[in-house]
Amino acid sequence: MILASATPLNLALALGAAAAYAISAAGTQRLDLRWVNLAVWVAWILHGALLVIGLWGPESRFGFAPALSLTVWLVGLVYAIEGYVYPQFKKPWLTSGFGSASVLLALLFPGASLNANASPWLPLHFALGISSYGLFAIAVAHAWLMTQAEARIRSASDAMTGMPILTMERLTFRFVTVGFVLLSATLLAGLLFGGQLYGGSNALRWNHKTIFAFLSWLTFAVLLVGRSHFGWRGKRAVRVLYTGAGLLLLAYVGSRFVMEVVLGLTL
Numbered sequence: 001m002i003l004a005s006a007t008p009l010n011l012a013l014a015l016g017a018a019a020a021y022a023i024s025a026a027g028t029q030r031l032d033l034r035w036v037n038l039a040v041w042v043a044w045i046l047h048g049a050l051l052v053i054g055l056w057g058p059e060s061r062f063g064f065a066p067a068l069s070l071t072v073w074l075v076g077l078v079y080a081i082e083g084y085v086y087p088q089f090k091k092p093w094l095t096s097g098f099g100s101a102s103v104l105l106a107l108l109f110p111g112a113s114l115n116a117n118a119s120p121w122l123p124l125h126f127a128l129g130i131s132s133y134g135l136f137a138i139a140v141a142h143a144w145l146m147t148q149a150e151a152r153i154r155s156a157s158d159a160m161t162g163m164p165i166l167t168m169e170r171l172t173f174r175f176v177t178v179g180f181v182l183l184s185a186t187l188l189a190g191l192l193f194g195g196q197l198y199g200g201s202n203a204l205r206w207n208h209k210t211i212f213a214f215l216s217w218l219t220f221a222v223l224l225v226g227r228s229h230f231g232w233r234g235k236r237a238v239r240v241l242y243t244g245a246g247l248l249l250l251a252y253v254g255s256r257f258v259m260e261v262v263l264g265l266t267l
Contacts (some may be wrong), residue, residue: 008051014107017046018100021076025096038046040096044076054110055127057151063111065102066255067130072102074134075141078175095141118168123215129186129252135179142172143238150234168246173227180220183248187213219244 020043024036051070054061076099146168190210223240226232232240 006246008108009080010107011051013046013050013053014103017043017050018103020046021096021100021103021105025100040076040079040202043096043099044073047073047076047099050103054106059113061111061113062126064109065106065109065128066134067253068105069102070127070130071133071137072099074131075099075138076136120250125186125189128182129187131228132179132182132186133248133252135175135182136241136248139172139175139179140245142168143241146172147235148237163252169233172241173224176220179223180217180224183220187217209251216244216247216251219247 018041024039024043047069051066051073054066072095075095079095147163149165149168219240223232223237223244226240227237
């Protein structure tokens with residue numbers, strides 16, 4: 001829990017990041033966009049420093065909450081860049097709210113200490129896998145914004161998001177493509193080098209986590225093939241994207257949540 005594992009530095013970084021995220025979320029409708037974007041950047045930097053300490057610090061830990069935290073951090077990075085490239089892009093305030101919540105959740109549930117026999121490359125393997133989580137999360141967020149904009153167009157409401165819908169659609173599938181490449185690399189590394197990465201007996205096993213991960217990989221592969229060969233778009237493509245993201249969420253975050261919170265296991 002928070003008092004048992006958090007150092008003063010971790011607490012300061014976490015509270016600073018959570019506050020900056022909260023300012024950006026609350027200021028979406030009240031502050032100038034420049035101040036909102038500045039708050040996002042401050043939150044992202046503090047959040048990133050916290051993640052580096054957690055993964056590569058003296059007491060490296062990882063679990064479902066740090067995995068969510070890293071995913072949200074990547075989403076925040078992309079939105080910060082998009083806010084710079086598209087200054088009028090209306091970032092959903094919920095993303096900053098999730099950022100603040102994920103930082104505090106990682107304080108409460110820092111995860112288990114990494115195996116002493118594990119490879120020094122294991123945190124990088126985790127980061128690679130969670131990067132795919134982040135890219136798929138960004139794709140889901142963009143797909144949701146795109147769906148909302150299309151619904152407003154049909155109802156003759158204001159559909160302006162600060163970014164053309166076709167541009168958002170292209171970005172969505174670029175994120176899916178890069179996420180698929182990273183997920184493929186993560187699964188391949190786990191299959192080929194699981195013993196070296198996890199330390200002997202903790203090598204990658206065909207359990208529910210691995211099965212969900214491969215089901216999500218297959219779902220995203222179907223989505224990309226459907227998009228490139230059959231022109232899938234709109235609701236069909238979005239439903240497949242949501243399905244793949246849901247399976248991927250269950251693969252690691254869901255299984256670790258059950259082990260760490262529901263069952264109280266730390267192994």
